[in-house]
Amino acid sequence: MVDLIKRAKELIETSTVKVVIGYEQGTANKTRALFVEKAEDADKLMFDSRCVQNLAAYVTKREVKEKGKMAITATLPVMRSIIQLASEFQVNDNNLLVLGITPESKFIEFGNLVEVETFVHQYTIEIDARNKEMLDKLEKMSPAERWKFWIDELTPCFKCYACRAACPMCYCHRCTVDFNQPQWIPVPSHELGNLEWHIMRAIHLTGRCIDCDACYNACPLSIPLNLLTKKMLEDAKEHFGGYQPSLKGGHLMSTYKPDDKENFIQ
Amino acid sequence: MSKIGVFVCHCGENISATVDCAKVAETAGNYDGVAFSVDYKYMCSDPGQNLIKSAIKEKGLTGVVVASCSPRMHEPTFRKACAEAGLNPYMCEMANLREHCSWVHEKGEATTEKAIDLVRILVEKVKYNQSLNSIKVPVTKTALVIGGGIAGIQASLDIANTGHKVILIEKDPSIGGHMSQLSETFPTLDCSQCILTPRMVEVAQHPNITLYTYAELESLEGFIGNFKARIRRKSKSLDEKLCTGCGLCTIKCPVKKIPSEFNEGLGKRTAIYVPFPQAVPNKPVIDRINCTYYIKGKCKICEIVCPTGAIRFDQEDQIVEAEVGAIVIATGFTVKQPDFFPEYGYGKYPDVITGLQFERLASASGPTLGEIRRPSDGKVPEKIVFLACAGSRDPAKGIPYCSKICCMYIAKHAMLYQHKVRGGKSYVFYMDIRAGGKMYEEFVRRAIEDDGVNYIRGRVSRIYEKNGKLIVDGADTLLNAMPVEIEADMVVLATAGVANEGAEELAQKLHISYDPYKFFAEAHPKLKPVETNTAGIFLAGACQAPRDIPESVAMASGAAVKVAGLFSQDELTREPIIAVVNRQAPPVYSSCVGCFLCVSACPYQAIEKEEIKNRDGEVIKSIAKVNPGLCQGCGTCVAFCRTKSIDIQGYTHEQMYTEVVALLNEY
């Protein structure tokens, strides 16, 4: 990542950007987010296979945004998130520069978000084999079995909202769960509160989730909650030909086709 | 603490026959916040309404639930009654005990139980109702009509004649549109120009109509009653006040070989030109693409010969800003051009022409002065073939729809040909003859029976040239697809009618929707054929789908009435059942995060961006804002908003949620 470090230094020295968001060595063989504001700190920047946290979650964080123009180290999932965020008017070329890292771990810089989009669109969003298998397994179950599966999985959830915090798409200042007139979703973490929170979350991410697994990686209890969004991703493919984050907008769930197909409406 | 009045109606026997109204009233009386509860024979009768009014006054009710018939029947009645008693009409709700209960269930416990539930739902809802006031929008009583074809002309005149101002803009140098190109018109064969030109002149002279020819819409802002249009008046290189329209310039202009648009390329025109003799306004424009001066920098012959010195080479485009209250779009259609029919040799063989070109040949004012002569050598064709559905009803060509007008004008063309060329032979290849319309079918029969036009049911596979003849290979499907080959002198294609170039762009400027074929979309296929989804913008003529003259005129008058209706009051009054984006005190301002996904969910383009600025004018936050002039209150955005930042008056989150809870719980 020599060229990444070099570029980061330039950007700071020429004050093209105020902060470069990247990865650094963390504690106990973890890697973690680094915010480079002084050129010398750029040497701490690193990248390897452990760097899976979706840094896009930081570009909407107030204290980070307030620093001024940002540059972000972006793997493919992060780039996808950035494009989705741009299509939702949360970032733009004036406040964000993307320092890309290709799936082959090569450094690649982009002049603007359009270039990022073009790059991202070379790859379709595919669910990994292990989770695909899990989805199939669940779909083969009877509804009753699935119900039991999810109650068992979701009941331990203690609603720390790490999944929400880690998700770049969950940038709302007031999440539906924080809405209390009326109280759409029970605040306490009991079966109902947990079930409805996770259903709501999955629905809100439908057509927006880019399958980075940040939610799952963040969960201190390793609840497979990402299966819900993955299922929505698969359905979007099946029913509407799938989606890619796009600067043109046209969000999957805020648009429609007159000939959308279904087989359950009488 | 709310004081709610519950008024249970027997509707004579209609409700009380199966529902124990007294019990309903009694039970409702025990609910928290219910201050008064009564049942009565006829609530909608005067004594019934007085019962409500006096209860409001005496008990100081804050909300009213009338349990009677469907709100679709009497909601206005009871809301009016409440208003008369000084209670905001939107504090009144109706429980539908008749259509949804007493009429559809047998007498008994369960039915009364249901009636009680229905009342309870509304009692709990009313606790969350808010006083609402109907929305008033001022109306600018000037209409903008886009397009000066017959539809635009008709709409302009109809509106102008109701006493309102009209601005009519036309992109070409003259109004008249396609109709001015036509020879005779079906089914009466009266000459198109003869009936059209008087209308054109009327437009030009009408005191309420401002006419801008050679002008296009630059941009549009605002909403119903309050649009701001920017109109680009393309430079005519001419001072119209000085020009007398003597036409000397057009005679002297050295550039004479430009194909005439008006004659569909069959005739020629000069660089400074008047599109056709009866043009309105009858004053020339300089076509800068072809003018020698604009190409080479010298010539200026027109300037030299002009007796009034009206030529202005340095004249620039001019932007006119106009405030208008309503817009009628009448931009018409066009026909498929060359290269679309390689198999028919269009563009390859000069004698394969379009229907519109045939109109010019048949027109007395046309290049051949009305004689049917083929373009290649000017010979009178002895055999002529007409092809219906050239492109239309052909999914392979991307035009699955029927262009509608062709069947009729083909019959007309064939007929005109037979009249003008004695002993000539004419053939029509067709799929079906669609002659729905007054005197239409008779007209077609006349062509076949009186004028001896040969109708062949079948399609033409190809057309090619063999020693000076156009060989038309077709099949007669009525003689089980027997191959038919005709050696023709001329072939006329009834080319598909399609949306104009740039229709899409215009739709986007106007924020109206359009169909897959780029024709503009009506607000409702049956009930709102001249409205668009954007309030205050209407459609007339073939910009919405291929239409013939009578239909275009009817549509135009329809649109004109809509505009006149809108202009009949100074203020537009609308139901306050609209969506609203919440606003809070700083530093929050609103829970909206400005993702603007709601914008694409709104069927009415009613959601805009609002920028919240600090004292120094810096934008602190961008949030969604619902334009009350455009919002129709469907609530699609409300159910979609992730942060629940949009709510809809009359059907708020609190109200709907409460209804569900009230329905399923004991009280």
Next chain:
Amino acid sequence: MAEFEPKIVAFVCNWCTYAGADLTGTSRIKYASNVRIIRFPCTGRIDYMLLLKAFDEGADGIIVSGCHPNDCHYTSGNFHARRRWIMFRSLCDFTGIDTERIKFSWVSAAEGAKWADIVNATVTSIRELGPYTDYKKVAKYPEKEVSHG
């Protein structure tokens, strides 16, 4: 013990299904009285969370109904709704929520008879399915026995 009477909530749009149900009334067509109608301006307004709320509060079945495609009073509210229903229904099914208990339908203002059929069919099928105890169990927290953790 008396036959189980399911509680059924109907979420309908004002312009088609509500009017259709009115027509059922004016045509005096009889149907099961288990259903309670909640009126919305448009199917596009029907929040999926409200469907879950209905189950929370003890509904055994739900009917969601509006204008047929292309007939929406607001031109496209029902198209938006349909897309949401497709995804929401599938998610419910995936989480094991009994989608047999949610009946989606298009009922126009002219289909009074169809409305009666929809209601009767729903009531019959929910009767067979019985009370929605699975959901009720997780929903009514207060009835859960007090325990550690």
Next chain:
Amino acid sequence: MNIDKRLVRKDSLEKLFDILKQNSKTIYAPSSKNGKISFNVAESFSGIVTEYVQTSQSSKDIAFPRTEKILDYSKNKEGMSVKGTDLKNLPEVILWGVRPCDASGIGELSAIFNWDYKDEIYNDRLSRVTVFGFSCNKSDEYCFCTSVGGNPGNTAGSDILFTRLGENGDYLAEILTEKGSLVVSMSPDLFGKAENIDKEKFLAEVPVRFNHEEIRVKLDKFFESKEWIEQSLRCLGCGACAYVCPTCACFDVQDEAHGKSGSRVRCWDSCGLSHFTLHTSGHNPREVQSQRWRQRIMHKFSYMPERLSVYGCTGCGRCSRACPVDMNILEHLISIQEVTL
């Protein structure tokens, strides 16, 4: 005082388990789900996990459940009728396999719940719990009990503390309380004599990394430090640290209404969440994450010692293990100690 020390053969633990169950005790012990270890009702001895440094969640919810009903209410014509939670039918519980840091955490939690107001429900629940501590013979880089006054063999909070004497060796049982002795009396023959055994050499090594007293003193002048912002920039503001913490006691009170009746429920909350201090007006005294992070540290290392004379941290290191963005409390405490004001 001298502690009653006994020797328990390793194969006797299972017998003990069975006897406790026969005495209708509910046993909460570590079990594994999705690769995470947490306390659950143990039906069989074999289901109990032993080879772990620390469970992902603390055992605090035995006395402070993440969600618990406080009362039921219903409105009626007369007004309101309220029924408090009845804990009489709560089972007697054995909390099995608690690490010393968690056990000592119980004391700190109790300090909070008995500070200005004695929380009946909490105390009632706790009174039914017998704590089986298990000393640590392993530790990891997150452990720092010794820096906050604890140690791998700390007896504080346990009723009985078991220390395994070497790889799959027998156990030293230190009977520390009445509750502990009660257990012994149920199965005296399982608790043999223990001749002068030095448990120390069987315990894990946990080096001291900072001085909590120094930090407390320093924090008094540290409120305005930039350190908070630097440390917390990568914090995403979830509640994971608080919810796995053995001493975090913040809770929210919610009314779950169903029409006219409903329940009042107490459930966990976290000072790390942005809405924790949000006022109805929209004003939020802790507007940004750095202020919330500061609150977390200040509360544990300054406010609690001040008001309750106990520290709000047992050095279990859970928050660091659970944090999705590697907010390592040990690292941050050390850097606070190192910063010169």
